[in-house]
Amino acid sequence: MKPPASNTGVLSSFESYLNPVVDWVQVTFKKFKIEKIIKDVLKLEAGFFTKNDFGFYGYKYSYQFNDILVLYNGDSDVSGMGVHLQMSxxxxRQLDFYLKAQQxxxxDFFxxxxxxxxxxxxxxxxVSIDDVKTYFKIPQLVKKIKAGEIVSKFKYSYNFEKLKNSDGSNAGTTLYMGSPTSNVRFRFxxxxxxxxxxxxxxVEEIGDWNRYEIQMRNENATECAKVLSRDSNILYVVKSILNNYVRFTNKSDTDKYKYRWKTWRNWERFIEDAGNLSLYIRPEPKTFEDTYRWLIKQTSNSLKTVEIIENSLGINGELIERIMNSANLKPQHYEKIVNYLKQKSQFEDMEDSLPRDIEGRS
Structure with missing residues (x-):
């Protein structure tokens, strides 16, 4: 099976004005080998994939089938990075094709x-929505924000206008909501x-076409994937996320409270009957295992460098000791220590996270 040469994922305006699209997926599995991911998640033949002796994101190797990439570290994954599936x-769009062929x-994928x-x-x-009716123009949204006619969980918005040097005319406007480092970011x-x-x-030959994208990372991305594993209505899910984070309004001269301002008609018609889908997840307390994995991944090279310098100078341990002495542990650090030690038989009688209790046992 081969994917179509060109598939934007958008139906004609006669078939659908709003078309939802899953537009990027990165997911990591820790317990299963690469063949299991290809067979049980992608449901493709391993023989379709080309094995590469290179990888990305710290992985050593990769399997690739068109633009579907599976990254891994071989049989000895001492770092515990697991298998990472990425689809741009x-x-x-290629998986869209295979999903239809697989019925x-x-x-089902999620x-x-x-x-x-x-x-x-x-x-x-x-995830995104392709809008070929264009319920509103992107410059209209920018104008609304500049007028303060927006209620949003985001602190800031950013807009970029592409201009033709020949005559200074507009060649496309892009609006971002949320920072590049945030776990949830919109791009219209x-x-x-x-x-x-x-x-x-x-542009007249293309016709009207806006795209409204939501980029999610880490726990927010995982939470959205869980929702999509239960709800097949992707359009409703995307709209509900948008509706939870932003609302465009009409300014009221008699009411200073923006949250009571009426919703702008164009936005209201676009959102329609969508709900409010929050992707907020209360973070779980970090454990010693989390810290240990982070140390291996982020600091092992630096610590090895210090060790080699110490050995070369014959001052074994002195530089590392200075690093340790500069630490300033807080209550949450002691709590992490206690929670880990209490799993060991010799520390079962530990009752609290007092620093002196831990230091006295060291």
């Missing part, structure tokens, strides 16, 4: 991820201008 926008949906490994981790998940842009540039045609 193109990879997701599966994206709901369900299979969690059925294989309950605690699989989605480090990135992008005029995709018709993007496609016109790629195809070398006038």
């Amino acid at each position: 926008g193109k990879g997701c 599966r949906t994206w709901k 369900m299979d991820c969690f059925n294989l490994e309950t605690k699989c981790n989605f480090s990135r998940l992008d 842009y005029e995709k018709n201008y993007e496609q016109a540039f790629k195809q070398g045609v006038e």
